[in-house]
Amino acid sequence: EIVLTQSPGTLSLSPGERATLSCRASRSVSNNYLAWYQQKLGQAPRLLIYGTSTRATGIPDRFSGSGSGTDFTLTISRLEPEDFAVYYCQQYGTSPLTFGGGTKVEIK
Amino acid sequence: EVQLLESGGGLVQPGGSLRLSCAASGFTFTSSFISWVRQAPGKGLEWVSTISGSGGSTYYADSVKGRFTISKDNSKNTLYLQMNSLRAEDTAVYFCAKAPPGLRPGHWYFDLWGRGTLVTVSS
DSSP states (O other), rough: OOOOEEESSSEEOOOSSSSEEEEEEEEGGGGGGGEEEETTTTOOOOOOOOOOOOOOTOOTTTTTEEEEETTTEEEEOOOOOGSEEEEEEEOOOOOOOOEOOOEEEEEE | OEEEEEOOEEEEEEEEEEEEEEESSSSOGGSSSSSEEEEEESSEEEEEEEEOOOSSSEOOOOTTTTTEEEEEEETTTTTEEEEEEEOOOOEEEEEEEEOOTTTTTTTTOOOOEEOOOOEOOOO
């Protein structure tokens, strides 16, 4: 299976700052089928990005995704208070589906 | 309202069984693959199982194959997960999650999630 490694484990930033989250795959993600989710404590995950760079319905444009092959990035251009959460990447190019271990974005 | 609502979680002894349900509303239940994804306490997400819109095709993670059975009742817009031979490592919040229509088998991401139901396997 494809192992997804997310870094850093925790990102401490202030509102208004830029967040850059990394997701590295153990081998190439087919068709760049990579998604990102946001999860707040006690809540269900919310889809942010699919197909590496396509924002899901209703997701603000401060969220952007990029990358290809084995290296992918989620960027939040200016952190809003509601953006402090845990973020997961998921590859859906190769069975079985796998998720990364998550990056927690916390208030500095 | 478009939503998924899980139920059926609880405390069960190792080796025991439990059936989870997920009630769907606000979308065409037969038009999308729908899955179970779990999250152990303090851990990340793990895909468990998926079923096709018609219910005719099912898919499982190796960790649950032979122990869990996914099914659905399209007349009730409800998804199920029958869990047998439960182990301590099955302890997790179980989410149901819908894939957008039109995705190919095995290539699912999830655009709608329920709030989850907690399963605890302990003596």
